[in-house]
Amino acid sequence: MATLAHPDEPRRPNIASADVQLPAVKDYEQVDREILQILQPTKAWFAGLLIALTCLAFGIASWSYQIHEGLGVAGYNPPVMWGVYIITFVFWVGIGHAGTLISAILYLFRAGFRTTIYRAAEAMTVFAVMTAGLFPIIHIGRPWKFFWLIPYPNWRLLWPNFKSPLVWDVFAITTYLTISTTFLFVGLIPDIAVLRDRETNPLRKQILAALSFGWRNSEREWRHFARAYLFLAAFSTPLVLSVHSVVSFDFAMGIAPGWHTTIFPPYFVAGAIFSGFAMVWTIIIPMRRWFGLRHYVTLNHLDASAKMVLFTSLVVGCAYIAEFFIAWYGGVQYEQDYFWNRVFGQWWWAAWIMLTCNMILPLSLFSQKLRRNPTWLFILSIFINIGMWFERFVIVVPSLSHDVEPWQWSSYVPTWVDYGLLIGSFGWFFMWFLLFVKQLPVMALAEIKEIVPPKMKHKDPHHHGGH
């Protein structure tokens, strides 16, 4: 493998070998020192937070205006009654997928490149699902009635339809948010104990002691922790696959052209992992540069994640082509007409943004040189984020605007309120992430120490305690 040094060659800094994943990280003290220095606020961090809060304020103002004026101020135009809010909901749920994929699925597969990126990805998941959860509430127009979606005994004969995908969504998203948060928090407990033991401020020390639940790093605690973590990963793995499958059922259970297809669940799951990895790059690549963490998130890690992105891009591309093929092969005129309208008609510009960003540009990752170029990966991640938002636009809007009834064909133009809430969602997401980065370790201290060789009295690896 070209990314690994030959065993006989002298080891160069930051070139991994089969037994040393982080060659520039020498000991546990270095791990604590370098990762915990991220917690110090900097001017760039305050500037980032200010931008996020400004975007959030725009979103709050837009939502307040919509609540005051009614849902008519959004760009809905019958029959297009799903628009930017549902598109953005699916987009953020998708972003939330990579975190659990990296932390759970790659953990079960013992993929080493996850170790330094999974904490940031898990936090991203929680904040992305928190963001996604807002949009169905915004979309219903009367947000104070959102609890009607939750099944609970009442005397209004108001009981959700358990055969409706929208109710499945409530259960899937709630479970995903709960389990992602639990997974993140359980993994944080030993690292919060590190913060507690280094803290000098008595008040902060007490808060951290409470948050770490009195964790003491005993062998007994680690034994139960490791077992519980394994089971959480085992639960989260099918959960990742189920959540976006359920989200895809919101569409696939409908009979609109372009929606009623069995390919949707795997297509949505692959797309979600694809977009989630792109967002991980958007976050991790600037972080490794600004905080001097290139020797933790190495080029090998980026290379391995680029291969995942390339693979999921090919799956998504295959799904796009399969959709066109089935429309042609199925011989249903409405389907064929719809797909023609999507790619060469009314919505050509959105479809080609999607195809270019999600199918064509990621092909560059066949080049190892580009897979190991962080600047290109960052630029590509922005394109993929844009492309995946447009993928959801292309799924939602053209089907509704070009239904089976030609007399009601129409168009859809989002208003400033739609865009305000879209921008606000990014502000909300990045506000939480930036606050997280400065309060808790954004890389898992205990797991990184696990791959750093421990100090040994005897250099012979076969002696007691050798690894």
Place this chain on the structure above:
Amino acid sequence: MMRGMIGVFAELDSTVEAIEELKHKRLGDLTAYTPTPRHELEHAIEPPPSPVRKFTLVGALSGAIFGYWLAIWGSNYWPLVVGGKAISTWIPYTVFGFEVMVMVGALSTVFGMFYLAGIPRLTMTVGYDPRFSGANYGVWCECAPEKLAEVEAILRRHGAVEVRGES
């Protein structure tokens, strides 16, 4: 009165050797500390397997049953009658069975971990050093007062950077 002796180690193999000798001589109850999970320490201590899986199984089964029951009971109590369709059907209700299984199973796993690991611990009891979360390993041996000297000697002989008695 002193309850035991704590040793702080810089090296993993020294810690393992100290544990093995203390265990061999049966001087008291041992607790090992490590900043990160190490199989070497687990092999030295030889603990029984973690029973967390029992909590997982019970939680997951309860969750699956509750998920199906909620959907079936809700549909039958407030039926949405559609001609030619059953009021309750297991295929769509598998979504509820699965999601609630995962939720309750995962939460009961975490509860099991907390319960078995003895956390939350409200106070830092004896036999702990803040260095154990950083870069050092540790051994806490809780023993009878007459054995403290021997425990101290073993910990020092194996290279503990600090040994102290705690009461």
